[in-house]
Amino acid sequence: MNTYDPTLVETKWQRRWDEQGTNLFDEAKLRHAEKPYYNLMMFPYPSAEGLHIGNIYAYTGADIQGRFQRLNGKRVFEPMGFDAFGIHSENFALKIGTNPNELIPSNIANFTKQLRRIGGMFDWNHTVDTTDPDYYRWTQWIFVQLFKAGLVVRRKSAVNWCPQCKTVLANEQVIDGKCERCDAQVGQRRLPQWFVRITEYADRLLKNIPQLDWSETTKVAQTNWIGASDGAYVDFAVADSDMSIKVFTTRPDTLFGATYMVLAPEHSLVAELTDSSQSESVQAYVESARQWDIVERQKTDRDKTGVFLGSHCINPVNRKSIPIWISDYVLAEYGTGAIMAVPAHDQRDFEFAVKFDLPIQLVIQGADGPQNDSLDAAYSGDGVLVNSDKFDGLDSEDAKNRIVADLQDRGLGEAVTTYRLHDWCISRQRYWGPPIPIIHCPDCGPVAVPEQDLPVVLPYLEDFKPNEEGESPLSRDTTWCNVSCPKCGKDAKRETDVSDTFLDSAWYFLRYPCTDIEDAPFNSEILDSWLPVHSYIGGNEHAVLHLLYSRFLTMALHDLGFTKFEEPYQKFRAHGLLIRDGKKISKSRGNIVVPDDLIVKYGADTVRMYLMFLGPFEQGGDYQEHGIHGPRTFLNRLWQSVEEAEAGECEPDVERALHATIERVTRSIRELRYNTAVASMMEYLNTVRAEGRRPKVEEVSPLVVMVAPFCPHIAEELFEKLGRSSSIFDNASWPVYDPKLLEEQFVELGIQVNGKLRATIRADTNATQDELQELALEHPNVARYTSDADIKKVIHVPGRMLSIVVGKSR
């Protein structure tokens, strides 16, 4: 009898899959797909360290879903690729003194080897590598489309500046005011940058969220990130001037309590509104605010600072003159960069008013709120208006509408929704990215590189370090930079910034099914039949930005007429994280596990099953290597059972267990609860092998199919042993359970007396409540509690329990 040798089995089947193209599509198959199922997972950044166990965990969980769908008759397209541009690769290359042009290909080769070794059902004919000119040609093409549509614009903007990496950082790359890569403190700079106008789509991105089949947490995260606030613009006339200042407020009901105004130091009207008597202190404040790095600026617990401009504006509702201040607690990027300060009802304004001795006027009286102006803190709740002239007595909600309507009639305000979402800055003053396909002409301005001239190939630079000035390394390659304007032919210069990696990954899933197409980024016919993606699985760390950017891009391409769908991912689920020694497994924590040795020792199948058995896939699990013995024993016993199986039908008890197992495993896999699916299969195998009984072929063969998504290699081998022709994924179908077979003739029924379990009885499933009650009362341990008492009530939960409620003893 053969014993199970994972390495032998796995190399055999991996070779067979390659030879027979088991997992490959060709262009014709992609164009004419019946029952298509696009099984997408977030592609990795190919690090030099290789895939770690957390990557394996994520990809295995996604792969199981794909294999399961395939066994259920779907044509499953499961591609893989590499998100290989970007700052991490570049920084790593700098660190080890190599060039990313050499580093990345070898990393990709290593990743590919690892991904093949774990037995993923990947279509290696449709891979994507974002650093391949054949790919980024189309990333640049997309940029050009957005540029032509006015959805990407160039403007000067204050950006996060990392003095260590010498580059601009996106807000999300700044963690606690520090660079996410090198931990250096981040400062500010003003540079001309390319922005994608994602805020144009804020309301649509928000409105579609409820219709998506995504986990609730991800939807909430996206919703909060977009951050819609309903409120109003209010215009305040500047005293002795014909200027006015627009503010945004969510509390127009507190307008009578506005006792001063605050502008952000960066506000465009600051200089104009500064009285000459104050100009020195104002300039000093503005200057220092500019110098402040983001750490300082972001601290919310520090004292409020600010300067009076020396001018006043008029509160439009009560004509009162109120002073205008500037302070860095008002953000230039949000709303209008100016606020009306209502110290009685906003804590920040309150702190500022206390510090600078500004008047505090109560205008909202809450039921449990303060009754007069002597406040310890702002009252930010709702209530009834006071000190508000004709609006006195209204409740907050009413007053908001009435006051806004009133202002609107007078042309001094309007209801508006603002968003926290900012435009997406995609400029990077770096080397390792796709060059932004723009040529700057002194006469024509920025001109898009003509589509037939794409790609703008990233030149090979020996020295790709960023410099102190923040200029892109590409600016040093003068032969590359100096070109003629595509419009007028004059001497012009290429844009030397490269684009953000998030742009590469915002559309990769559109390229996968279309990699056979050379003259276009994608084919609408193919896309419309395969998208939206049926299942997308990835990490929660991308639940906000990546998903948002790719949603935006899909919507924009839809609006430009390229696709029929406007949402890319019908279903998204985030996998959990692996925990080890109480900490999540990550490179920065230094507790990563390299899977290669584990696979050599136990085989990919065992590792796959073990990882899935750790805990619910969406919650992650606690990685303790000794636990791998469970799945290993299971696979050994499964192998033995198939070897020993004799021809014949299922025994009735085993058959019932089988159908219960099919039901549970199917449901568990659908719900991504792989751990309970594995548990059910183990339980069933225990039944099959109980007390040394000899398994029947019909008892084990459905189990082999159910194991297949988890452990594809051993499943193929056992399927072949059972006399079937490979591949199991093309020739087996997922077992179907018969609900009738789940019905049992007898059930174990719990008997409760006054809510406490007193006995368990075995009874006929069809017994009536009266019969059961009689049977129960005969049980000595039940009789102990019931014989002397009145039976008040009996509750029967069929198949589960009988609950007897008794009164006091007679």
Next chain:
RNA sequence: GCCUGAGUGGCGAAAUUGGUAUACGCGCCAGACUCAAAAUCUGGUGGUGGCAACACCGUGAGAGUUCGAGUCUCUCCUCAGGCACCA
């Protein structure tokens, strides 16, 4: 501070969504096989008391609803992740 999750044996975790808490696995204990070990197989394994039948206690803490609560409601504690001067 705000938003998400999550707290169940020695450990990873189950519990058909209000119905017999601890399935499945790890570990541990005992036994079989073995000269021995590993592997494998068999049985046991929440706590306290009891020879036993059984009783009481037990799902982060406390209250509540209910015949019945890990599950629902309220108050609180702890941990993980995210956001944070967003007017």
